[in-house]
Amino acid sequence: MDTLVFKSKSFIILILAKFISSIGTFIQSMAFALYVIDKTQSGLLFASVLMVALVPRVLLSPFCGVIVDWLNRKRLLVTLDLISGGLLVTIALLIGSGEISMPVIYGIAIALGVMSAFDEPMVMTIIPSIFKEEKALNAANAVNMIVLALGNLIGPMLGVLIYTNFGIVITLLVNGASFLFAALIQTFMRIPTDNVSNEKRTLSKFRTDFAEGVRYIWHDKRMKTILLCIIIQNCFFNGATQVGIPFVSRVDLEVSNTQFAFIEVVVIVGAIFGASLSGVLKKNLTADQLFVRMINIIGVAFLCIGIVAFGVINNSQISFYLILALYLVLGITSINVTIAFQAELQKEVDNKLLGRISSIVMALIMASVPIGQGLYGWLFDVFPSEVPFIISALVILVIAFSYRQVMNKKQYESEKNTVYPST
Template sequence: MQQRRWLSRNFLLLLLGQVSSLVGNFTLKFALSMYVLEQTGSAGLFAALLSLSMIPTVLLSPFGGVLADRVNRRDLMVALDLLSGSAVLLAGLLLPRGHSIAVIAVLLVVLSVLSAFESPTVQACIPQMLPAEHLAKGNAAVSQVQALASLFTPFLGGMAYAAFGLLLVLWGTVLCFYLTAGLECGIRLAVQKGQSRNAARTVRQDLAASVRFLRRDRPEILRLLLLAALVSLFVAGTAVVGFPYLVRTALGLPAEAYGLAESAMGAAAVLGSVFVGLTAGRLRLRWLAAVFLGFGLCLLPAGLVFALPLNASVRYGVLLAMFCLCQFGCSVFSTCSITVIQACTPETLMGKVMSLVFTLSMCAQPVGQIVYGALFDRFAGAPHWVLLPSGAVVCLIGLASVPFFAGLERRAPLREAGNKEPADGSREGLSAGKEG
């Protein structure tokens, strides 16, 4: 069989569409976070809005995976981006009429519903476009696109938000979503098998097959996801809720300072994805335990600077450095993990398994965001009482994960990720790869 090219037309169009979509998404989320914090000044309310917006994604992602394996993935991506742009357009029209926080809350929920179907679809497209031996490079390229978008959009979004306000950012986001849909129209993918007449039965069977695959055929992947969800409870709470609250409210710095920090973290994510792309053949899964440990070690100095009599500039610099290191680690961990999962998953289960990956990885995030929103409000004058214990707990989790990652490497080493399983999901494919 003729080998597919590494940078195919389909994959390039997917990457360009991701650039446009992510620029709009990141700019919108940055502007909305700044607007909510400025209007309320409450980390708790900010966290509640973020958590509310994630609930539909957590609940609906498994159904998004079923749909991604049953319809043309290209058509599904086009429809979802058109709907996303229309939702932002409607919010922009309603925002000047009042009740802005309510409008933002509804918009976040609608975008979360659409994201529940889009994220597993995009991830399922990558193995369909690329040969197995290039999956690590493909996932690294997608991670680099995401990181580059997060590098530039916060700084530019901060300038646009400060100069022109929220509405201009909304109109720009609408254009980005519609441009993404136009690019995706050029993608050509094989149509997946159609829906059966009994849709409810199809959903039950598909979800049961993916759950059975994770529990019986690949339990180590399920344990990996549960471990990541546990750490995500701490990391997402401190990074997604805590970092903007610390910069804007605790330190009292302007939106431009937070935008610069977000861009710096985007640069760290770029370096992380580049690192994976350059070392794809030499990375070892056991090294991911050190990444988990590093998350906790980064939270310790971030908390220590608030316990010491330091000025705002020093605290800002330390926070920026520590969270950049966290972003580097997150990029390495997510790219490696997704590559292993994709390489060990049959094509017929790809969308469903990737949707469960997103679901399990996100389950802990709303809880973490709500908890840390309340904690940062409770310890508004002493945030080190939030950061230091969190760092210590994550360090302990990282140390405890060392045997797990060593065992995971023996079962599914990254260097053999190209050895995919047979379509029936049996373990023979991986076993043969290990013996070879």
């Protein structure tokens, strides 16, 4: 990883702010999960809280990108963190030592879901505002991924600790304080404002700018090909990992609660390790070559999980730890696909358009997750456990092969049309 990114004061502040606020968010998410289950004993209500937080991100993200492209990004980032922190602290103080009703929980989840719809496109656009070189972009994206993964690792553990010892209201105060502190330190960032123009911002202009983002993706054949491959891969990847691996571990292998908890930890560790190695893995490779290589490894890993799930090993403990090792490989490879794709977006797209384009892209990718989860829930009910993993392996290997064929064809056509000087 290129350590030069740590010489940028603005980047360090951005990453520190994201780290602190992500820990606060994961603390609250875990506390809400425990609170709703404890108070209602309802799986449906628990799932509904998760859904209402996700829906605003999926529905609003494409449109939030236009606003990110219009406004001063630093000011918008600080303002949204102030609103999030102020809202949480105010609710916590109003409730006092009382209990939180389900409507209040839904309201908080929706409000924070709306705020987070702005977050990803803002970070995506701020990073290339700070760094222009491809190597630095890759390193900065890798650091961002490591920070999010660490937040995902530390936050839930702290969430359990704080909720168990101090209750749900204190978790709101902690998350609110994390947002307010993030807003405070982000005021010291220096971010270029070349995306801001004096054009009049109207509904008609909003529609035009949004349509411009859609047209850009549609007419850029390479971007469209990569995006289609990632959406399909993401659907089958998330279905197999988020539904399949926990299902097989608990139902077929009958692992303990402690072993079951390792599943989430392993993929986060894989993401951290993979992001740390991103510079080494990409060395001397183009983004297209890295993409194909990582996708191939993912396909082979799923094939191996399918073989283990078939029951070729009679010892369930050995089978479980083999699956965990393969899950670690999946975490390492998948994070590098994400980092490479983000860097390509940041490098190829004009920063003035990056907010709307990246937000549309991320919303499409995010929408594939529940589709994959639903599909694999059905597959594991209908077929033996090894079949869904083998389906994932075959689909993902076909994606890698198809993408390589498309890129080879484009390279051939490019070389064919090249005019060489006469000797």
